[in-house]
Each structure stands twice: as structure tokens, then as C-alpha cells.
Amino acid sequence: MIPINNVFENLDATYKAFKDFIIDRNYSEQNNEICWPSYKSGISKQVYSKQYEDLIANRQFTFLLTDRSAVQIYYSYDNTGLKKIRLAYYPAPKTINIEREDIDTYYGETFSEALEAHYMLLHDLMGQGISVSNTTHVRFDYDRDVTSHNTNHLQIDGIQELRIPFKHIILPFHFVDFIIQNTYSDEYFKINKSPNIVYLLASSNKNLTDVDIGHDYYSIFMSM
Amino acid sequence: MQYISGSLGHNSSAEEKIIGTQINSDFVSFEGTLGYRMPSVGMQGKDIPSFIAQIYEHGILIIDIVSEHILGPADDSDEYWITETGVTIPSRDIVIDNFEREIQNRLKQDGRVYDRRTGQLKIVIGKVLVFCNTPADKIASLNLINPHIDRNSITSYIRSFIRNSNNSIYVSKQSQSLIEGTKVFAKARKAVLNPESTLLGDLIDRSMDNTFTLDEEQRKVSMQIPSGPQRIRGLAGTGKTVILALKAALTHKEDEKLRILSVFNTQSMYNQIHDLITKYYTYETRSSPDWSVLEVMHAWGGKGRAGFYYSVCKRFGLNPFAYGDVKNQLDPLEFIFTDLLRKLKSLNPDPYYDMVLIDEAQDFPQPFFEVIYLLTKNPKRIIWAYDEFQSLNELKIKEPRDLFGLDNEGNPNIPNTELEGTYIGGIEKDFILSNCYRNPRITLMTAHGLGLGIYRKEGIVDILSDNKSWSAIGYRVLKPNKSTFKEGDQVEIERPETFSKNILEKILKEKAADDKQLVSFESYSSWKEEYDSVAQKIHTLISTQGISPEQIMVITLATLGTGELFGYMRQQLDFLGVKSITPGYIESADTFQEKGFVNLLTPYRAKGNEANIVFVTDAQFAITNTSFRSRNAAFVSITRSRGYCYISGNGRRINELAEEIRHISNDYPRFNFKFPSEEELKRRRVILNKAENEIEKSQRQIDELISKNPEILIETLRQNPDLLSKIIKKDDSN
Numbered sequence: 001m002i003p004i005n006n007v008f009e010n011l012d013a014t015y016k017a018f019k020d021f022i023i024d025r026n027y028s029e030q031n032n033e034i035c036w037p038s039y040k041s042g043i044s045k046q047v048y049s050k051q052y053e054d055l056i057a058n059r060q061f062t063f064l065l066t067d068r069s070a071v072q073i074y075y076s077y078d079n080t081g082l083k084k085i086r087l088a089y090y091p092a093p094k095t096i097n098i099e100r101e102d103i104d105t106y107y108g109e110t111f112s113e114a115l116e117a118h119y120m121l122l123h124d125l126m127g128q129g130i131s132v133s134n135t136t137h138v139r140f141d142y143d144r145d146v147t148s149h150n151t152n153h154l155q156i157d158g159i160q161e162l163r164i165p166f167k168h169i170i171l172p173f174h175f176v177d178f179i180i181q182n183t184y185s186d187e188y189f190k191i192n193k194s195p196n197i198v199y200l201l202a203s204s205n206k207n208l209t210d211v212d213i214g215h216d217y218y219s220i221f222m223s224m
Numbered sequence: 225m226q227y228i229s230g231s232l233g234h235n236s237s238a239e240e241k242i243i244g245t246q247i248n249s250d251f252v253s254f255e256g257t258l259g260y261r262m263p264s265v266g267m268q269g270k271d272i273p274s275f276i277a278q279i280y281e282h283g284i285l286i287i288d289i290v291s292e293h294i295l296g297p298a299d300d301s302d303e304y305w306i307t308e309t310g311v312t313i314p315s316r317d318i319v320i321d322n323f324e325r326e327i328q329n330r331l332k333q334d335g336r337v338y339d340r341r342t343g344q345l346k347i348v349i350g351k352v353l354v355f356c357n358t359p360a361d362k363i364a365s366l367n368l369i370n371p372h373i374d375r376n377s378i379t380s381y382i383r384s385f386i387r388n389s390n391n392s393i394y395v396s397k398q399s400q401s402l403i404e405g406t407k408v409f410a411k412a413r414k415a416v417l418n419p420e421s422t423l424l425g426d427l428i429d430r431s432m433d434n435t436f437t438l439d440e441e442q443r444k445v446s447m448q449i450p451s452g453p454q455r456i457r458g459l460a461g462t463g464k465t466v467i468l469a470l471k472a473a474l475t476h477k478e479d480e481k482l483r484i485l486s487v488f489n490t491q492s493m494y495n496q497i498h499d500l501i502t503k504y505y506t507y508e509t510r511s512s513p514d515w516s517v518l519e520v521m522h523a524w525g526g527k528g529r530a531g532f533y534y535s536v537c538k539r540f541g542l543n544p545f546a547y548g549d550v551k552n553q554l555d556p557l558e559f560i561f562t563d564l565l566r567k568l569k570s571l572n573p574d575p576y577y578d579m580v581l582i583d584e585a586q587d588f589p590q591p592f593f594e595v596i597y598l599l600t601k602n603p604k605r606i607i608w609a610y611d612e613f614q615s616l617n618e619l620k621i622k623e624p625r626d627l628f629g630l631d632n633e634g635n636p637n638i639p640n641t642e643l644e645g646t647y648i649g650g651i652e653k654d655f656i657l658s659n660c661y662r663n664p665r666i667t668l669m670t671a672h673g674l675g676l677g678i679y680r681k682e683g684i685v686d687i688l689s690d691n692k693s694w695s696a697i698g699y700r701v702l703k704p705n706k707s708t709f710k711e712g713d714q715v716e717i718e719r720p721e722t723f724s725k726n727i728l729e730k731i732l733k734e735k736a737a738d739d740k741q742l743v744s745f746e747s748y749s750s751w752k753e754e755y756d757s758v759a760q761k762i763h764t765l766i767s768t769q770g771i772s773p774e775q776i777m778v779i780t781l782a783t784l785g786t787g788e789l790f791g792y793m794r795q796q797l798d799f800l801g802v803k804s805i806t807p808g809y810i811e812s813a814d815t816f817q818e819k820g821f822v823n824l825l826t827p828y829r830a831k832g833n834e835a836n837i838v839f840v841t842d843a844q845f846a847i848t849n850t851s852f853r854s855r856n857a858a859f860v861s862i863t864r865s866r867g868y869c870y871i872s873g874n875g876r877r878i879n880e881l882a883e884e885i886r887h888i889s890n891d892y893p894r895f896n897f898k899f900p901s902e903e904e905l906k907r908r909r910v911i912l913n914k915a916e917n918e919i920e921k922s923q924r925q926i927d928e929l930i931s932k933n934p935e936i937l938i939e940t941l942r943q944n945p946d947l948l949s950k951i952i953k954k955d956d957s958n
């Protein structure tokens with residue numbers, strides 16, 4: 001199991017490697033935790049744009065990227081070692097191109113009462129000038145002590161039933177590298193061969209920890 | 225002596241009015257204040273003696289006028305008196321004793337006027353009862369403790385008091401602020417460890433460490449309840465908001481049944497006004513204001529907060545518009561109030577406000593004022609504070625005739641003449657505040673100079689054309705010697721030092737430092753170079769000069785790609801370990817001056833706020849933007865500064881701007897210019913008054929034409945020799 005100091009060093013090196021993509025950093029190591037100051041646990045059950053706004057307003061992020069997306073990196077340890085991880089990606093909300101009249105139509109067409117209420121709410125929100133956003137957040141969670149589901153998994157927003165199990169416990173670099181690679185691909189491929197990043201990737205890989213997840217869906221998905 | 229007439233025109237006896245004028249003339253050659261039932265030191269109504277004179281270097285004299293014919297004590301206790309008409313009133317003898325004790329209690333808070341060892345006040349307090357209609361034998365039956373005189377001996381009594389109170393240490397501005405309760409507005413004191421330090425942070429802390437005192441102008445206008453409409457004119461930072469809050473609190477205290485509305489346009493002012501009223505009212509009455517009769521409201525309303533528009537709709541059973549319904553209108557505020565006005569007129573509502581105080585009146589559309597007029601009872605106590613220079617396209621102040629609408633016969637509801645002359649106590653109905661507290665003089669003059677384009681190469685953008693308008697914004701015209709200027713006049717105007725109450729400026733002068741350093745200018749070849757350098761400078765200020773990040777504002781004049789510029793600045797600052805926020809781009813729009821964060825703002829977001837350190841970046845836009853709006857933005861941005869203002873810009877035309885600023889600095893504290901022709905001004909005003917999007921659209925079309933189809937442009941010009949010759953003529957470059 002990788003010690004907390006090494007995770008912190010990895011995080012620091014990650015910032016330095018990708019600092020051109022980052023406009024605000026916000027992390028420290030304190031009381032066996034690597035996280036942002038004023039850490040609040042729990043995920044707000046809000047519409048995504050509000051989740052994002054709350055996160056910015058309360059500075060619940062480790063990195064703010066130049067495209068305004070936010071990254072959370074949280075590692076927590078206790079006497080027996082690594083206890084919890086939360087690695088989350090919150091893209092800047094993108095509004096969808098939709099008119100209030102369209103919602104009227106959907107409302108008229110739906111057969112579901114629940115969705116009727118949903119459309120009505122959307123209609124009201126748009127009337128108040130709130131734009132509708134389709135985006136959502138995605139995160140890796142690790143919880144050593146959880147028994148009801150897999151300890152290490154990928155989860156998409158509030159979908160509780162479909163946690164995608166993961167074999168490896170990853171490091172900050174893996175997560176940020178993955179995000180930059182996919183969201184800034186042009187710029188990323190200008191720097192990914194730099195000795196700095198090559199070295200970081202190699203040393204991070206060396207420190208991957210495996211967990212027993214029974215069925216390795218990740219590998220299955222990756223090989224499809 | 226300054227006469228503060230308070231509610232003298234509102235509720236007073238005939239004797240009090242006459243005697244007031246007489247006492248005022250007795251004191252006329254002395255410095256200090258004479259108040260009618262002012263200051264109130266937390267007492268109310270008849271518990272306050274008629275006149276309180278605070279005479280600098282002499283003492284305080286309390287004079288109570290007993291107008292009634294008193295028959296004698298009402299019972300054995302001497303606590304009540306009975307009048308000829310059979311009414312029982314509290315003993316005035318006791319009233320002035322109680323009042324004196326309250327003044328003493330307040331003065332004891334200040335070690336400079338109170339000796340704690342001996343328990344002695346160093347200020348002499350005198351008190352006297354003046355009987356107007358009570359015969360001597362009946363006065364004798366009252367067993368008075370305090371001196372009493374008849375109305376004919378007031379003058380000689382005052383003279384002897386002044387003679388005998390020569391040794392009173394000092395009744396001064398400090399003691400006055402204690403007595404009148406305005407010390408509650410003093411900015412939080414920060415211990416100043418080293419008064420000799422020249423670190424910027426220490427200088428700024430020292431400038432914050434001062435007792436708030438109303439100046440004479442402010443006191444005069446705030447401590448009075450006018451008996452009709454009143455306009456208060458002044459630049460930003462002249463204390464308009466404090467004055468309106470005081471007037472509201474004071475009127476509420478005077479008569480808690482009066483229905484008062486305090487209304488404004490900027491959401492963020494809600495807390496400020498609430499605080500000001502609460503602080504003063506609570507200190508004075510030891511109770512909380514009753515917000516059900518004293519309504520503090522935003523014109524429209526916001527998240528969960530009552531707004532004026534919504535509350536009126538609700539009251540009259542009308543269906544209000546939501547912001548979403550009207551946000552595509554050219555001016556949503558004008559739209560909703562036009563609609564409301566139309567509906568109200570057909571309902572013929574009973575007015576229900578006794579007094580309405582409007583802050584930021586320059587931001588409101590005309591129908592808003594007419595709605596206020598409809599809902600205010602006679603004598604239409606509508607008081608509106610107007611910023612003379614909030615925007616360039618509103619250089620000409622809107623007169624009451626144009627604001628409050630017409631009556632059934634087509635006559636103005638409030639004709640302009642209603643602002644002529646004075647209310648009782650000699651207080652102008654059209655009141656001008658010329659002292660500026662926020663901005664240092666060089667800062668204000670740089671802002672005015674750039675905003676008006678006084679030294680613009682291609683000619684002045686817009687200008688005030690008469691003597692009175694210049695004095696309304698705190699300047700003195702030296703030349704020409706006439707009231708209205710004409711084309712070709714050589715104009716020379718000065719901003720006198722006395723109108724500048726900025727403390728930092730004074731501190732620098734004490735240290736024999738040049739106050740011009742409060743504004744500086746720097747040019748760069750590229751925006752990156754500029755931003756890197758500004759980030760460095762901010763870092764230096766924080767790390768070596770003791771400035772805290774939240775005291776710093778960075779305002780960009782760039783109108784395009786602002787989000788990216790802020791992103792870059794934030795990143796550069798983050799590299800240096802400085803934290804910043806970008807309200808309206810990343811953080812929500814109402815986030816401001818959070819502890820530990822530098823503020824990156826647009827001029828629009830910065831409006832209404834102030835900071836000790838202001839950086840104005842991309843200042844070249846003030847020159848390059850053809851609509852002149854960026855000059856206005858430059859004005860707004862620079863005037864946010866109550867301390868140091870750093871202006872910078874980049875690109876090809878930055879030298880033109882540098883030249884203008886150099887010119888302003890050279891002529892400081894004066895402006896010298898030749899008055900432009902009426903035609904020139906008219907043409908530029910047309911541009912100034914065009915809707916923003918219209919200008920942008922035209923500009924885009926021209927740009928497109930030049931880049932894609934220059935032939936069309938050339939051909940069009942060939943066929944329009946008039947237009948062509950206008951372009952070629954030098955002063956017509958706009």
C-alpha cells in the first residue's frame with residue numbers, strides 16, 4: 001500500500017506537469033488526509049448545474065482547469081492505511097439547445113406522470129431564466145470498509161445501482177493525465193512525450209495497488 | 225454656526241420657530257452647530273429639549289422653550305405640570321436634566337473629554353428653560369432647579385454663557401460624533417503598529433483608522449425631514465447612501481407610524497442600507513427598526529427578497545412579470561414599470577407612503593418615478609439621490625419635470641420650480657454634495673479627464689457646458705468668467721483640495737510624498753506581457769507591502785474574450801501562490817471581496833464597489849472603442865479606487881492613451897481646454913446615446929465590409945462625396 005507522502009508528492013508533481021491547464025489549485029495534506037481546505041463530504045442531490053455551482057462557490061475542488069471544469073482529488077488514511085479515495089471530474093455545465101416550447105411538447109407527449117412533473121419543473125426553471133444542462137459528473141470511489149458493493153469502482157453521478165468495479169487503485173497522476181488526454185487532446189499530444197510526463201507515468205504505474213473485485217469488468221470493457 | 229433644523233418645519237410651536245431664528249443669529253459668528261431637537265441622544269419626541277447648541281471651544285448649551293401657559297405642578301411630586309388648557313405635561317425641568325445626563329453618558333466614552341480619575345467632564349454643559357407665556361408667580365410655584373429666563377433675555381443669557389465657558393476643553397468633531405450617534409459608522413479600527421511605516425498596507429490601514437463624522441454639508445441634509453421633494457446630487461463617494469439611510473432612520477424614530485420606503489437598484493446594497501439604518505436607529509433608540517413600516521427594498525426584488533415591484537403588484541392584486549418573461553426587452557426595468565404604471569393609473573390607487581428615499585436615481589427609468597409619485601402621500605416627500613456622473617451618456621441631469629410625469633391637465637406633477645429655494649433652516653431643495661471621500665483627487669481627475677476625453681487628440685468627447693454643473697461635481701471654474709461656455713472659449717477649471725476628503729491623500733502629503741503617485745500608468749507591447757507584469761506586481765504588493773488580497777481589484781476594459789483573459793490572470797497569480805476569484809465567470813456574480821482572494825472583474829461587476837488597490841488593465845480599449853463606451857468604463861473602473869490605481873494597456877495605440885494621461889497629470893489639479901463646437905458635441909452625443917447593441921452591430925458590419933468587400937465600401941464612398949469629405953476633415957474622425 002502506497003504511503004500518504006508518496007501520494008502527495010505524486011499530486012504535486014501532477015500539478016507541475018499540467019500547470020498550463022490549471023488556473024486554480026487548492027490542496028493540502030493534513031490529519032491523514034489529502035484534500036482541499038474546507039472539505040465537505042456528501043454529494044448534493046441537485047440538478048447538475050447547481051452541483052457544479054455549489055462546488056465552485058464552496059471551493060470544493062483540487063484543480064480548476066482552464067475550460068472551467070473541476071477536479072476533486074481526495075485520499076484519506078488511518079492507522080491501518082488507505083481508507084478512502086474520491087477522484088471526481090465535474091465538467092463545466094453545457095447548456096443544451098432547447099426552447100421552452102419544446103418542453104411544452106414533451107410534456108404533452110409523455111405517458112409517464114413522473115416525467116410530466118419533471119417537464120413541468122424544467123418549464124418553470126427555464127421561465128426563471130435558468131438554462132438546462134445535460135452534463136453530469138463522473139468519479140472513481142474507493143472505500144476499504146464498504147461491504148454492500150465493490151470497494152473500488154467508477155460511478156456516474158447519482159446512478160447508485162451501476163458501479164463499474166475497478167481492479168487498480170490509481171494515483172492522482174493517472175486521473176488527471178486521463179482527463180487532460182481526453183479533454184485537451186491536441187495540446188496533450190504536444191507534451192506527452194516529455195521526459196517529465198513519461199517518468200511520472202512510469203513511477204505512478206509502479207505504485208498501482210490491486211484490489212480483489214471478483215469479476216474484472218474494466219479489463220473486459222477495455223478488451224471489447 | 226450651522227443650523228440643523230431637523231423637524232422644525234414638521235412639528236414645532238410658533239414660538240420655537242421665531243426663537244430658533246433669533247438664537248441662530250446670536251450664535252452666527254461662532255463655530256459649531258445649533259440643532260432643533262437635535263442631536264436626540266436616544267431620546268424621543270418631547271423628551272428632547274427645543275434647542276441644543278454645541279459651540280466649539282466653549283461648551284454645550286441646552287435651551288428648552290416652554291410655549292404653554294403653565295398653571296403649576298400637577299401634584300406634589302413636581303414630576304408633572306398642568307397647563308392652562310388642563311393638559312398634564314412632564315416637568316421640563318426634569319426633561320432637561322435627563323437630557324443632560326444622556327449627553328454626559330455619551331461623552332464619557334471618550335478619554336479625551338472625560339477624566340476617569342476625577343470623574344470630571346472637560347466640557348461645560350449649560351441648560352436653561354425659557355418661559356414664553358407663564359407669569360412669574362406661577363413659575364415660582366414650580367420649584368425649579370435649573371435656571372429659567374423669559375424670551376427677551378435669551379440673547380444676554382447666551383452671551384454670558386459663552387463668556388463663562390471659555391475654558392471648556394473642546395466641543396469638537398469627535399465629541400459631536402459621539403453625541404449625534406454617527407460614530408457607529410466608523411470603519412472598524414485596526415491597530416496601527418508603526419505610524420512611520422511607508423509600507424502601502426500600513427498607509428492604507430492608517431487611512432481606514434478614522435472616526436466617521438458627518439461633514440457640515442452631510443449633517444445639514446441628513447438631519448432634516450423635508451416638507452416636500454428634495455434632490456441630493458453628488459458624485460460616487462460623497463456619502464449619498466449614508467445620508468439617505470440617516471434620513472430614513474431619523475424619520476422612523478421621529479414618528480414610527482410614518483410609512484417609509486427606501487429603494488435602490490443594486491442588489492448588493494440591500495445589506496449595506498439595512499446595516500446603516502439598524503446601527504443608527506438601534507444606537508439612538510435601543511430598539512430595532514420596525515421593518516413593516518420602514519421598507520428597504522430593491523426596485524425589482526431578488527432571490528427570496530421582497531422587491532418594490534413585486535410588493536406593489538401584490539398589494540393591488542396584479543400579476544407580476546418574472547425576469548425571464550422580460551429579459552429580452554431592451555430595458556426590462558423600464559418595461560415592467562411602464563406596464564405597472566399603466567395598470568396603477570386605471571386603479572387610481574390611494575397613496576400610502578409618507579416618505580420615499582431613492583438611491584441611485586440615475587439608474588431608474590422614468591415610469592419608475594411616476595409610480596413612486598402615485599404612491600406617495602402629500603406633501604410628496606420624495607428624496608432622490610442622483611450621481612452626477614455615473615455614465616457618460618447621461619451627462620445632463622434629468623429634471624423633475626421629466627421624471628414624475630404629467631397631471632390630467634398636462635402640467636408636470638413636480639415642476640422644476642419645486643426644487644428651487646430652500647426648506648426651513650436654509651437647506652437647499654436641490655442639495656449638492658461636493659466633498660468626495662472615496663477617491664483621491666488625482667484619481668478622480670484622471671477618471672474625469674479620460675472619461676470626457678478632455679485631452680483626446682481628435683477632440684473632446686463630451687463636456688459640461690456651464691459653471692453650475694462643474695461646481696456640482698466639485699470643480700471651480702477659473703476661466704472664462706461667464707456662466708455658460710461657447711465654442712472657442714479657453715476653459716480653465718480646478719478641483720480645489722478642500723473638496724477632497726480622501727485620507728490616504730492627506731497622509732501622503734503629511735509625509736511630503738507626491739499624491740500623484742496614487743495613479744500610475746504602464747504600457748506593454750502585448751497583453752501577455754501586461755498580464756504577467758500585473759500578476760508580479762500584485763504578488764509584490766501582497767508579499768512585501770502588507771496588502772491583503774481582498775483589497776485588490778483587477779478590472780479589464782477588454783470587451784471580448786474576457787473569460788480567457790481572466791483565466792490567464794488567475795493562472796499566473798496561482799503560479800505565484802496568489803488566490804483570486806472571477807465573479808460572473810467562474811464564481812457566481814454576487815461573490816465579492818472574499819477574504820484571501822484578489823477580485824478579477826469587469827467594469828460592470830465592479831460598479832458600486834470600492835477597493836484600496838485597483839488595477840485597470842487593457843486600458844487601450846478606452847481609445848480604440850469607437851462608441852466611447854469604453855471611456856465610460858474607464859471612468860467607472862478608475863473611480864473604484866480609494867487608494868492606489870494602476871492603469872496599464874498594450875498594443876499599437878497605447879501611446880495615445882499614455883499621452884492623454886501625461887497631459888492630465890501635467891495640468892493637475894486643473895483642466896485646460898478649448899471649448900468645442902456644439903455640432904461636434906452633438907454628433908458624439910448621438911453615438912453615446914445609441915443602444916449598445918446597435919453600435920456593436922454597425923461596427924461589426926463595417927469591419928466585415930472592410931475585410932471582405934472593401935470594393936463596396938470604396939464605391940459607396942466615391943458616390944457619396946459629402947460623407948467622404950466629412951471623413952477627411954480632421955475633427956470629424958468620428
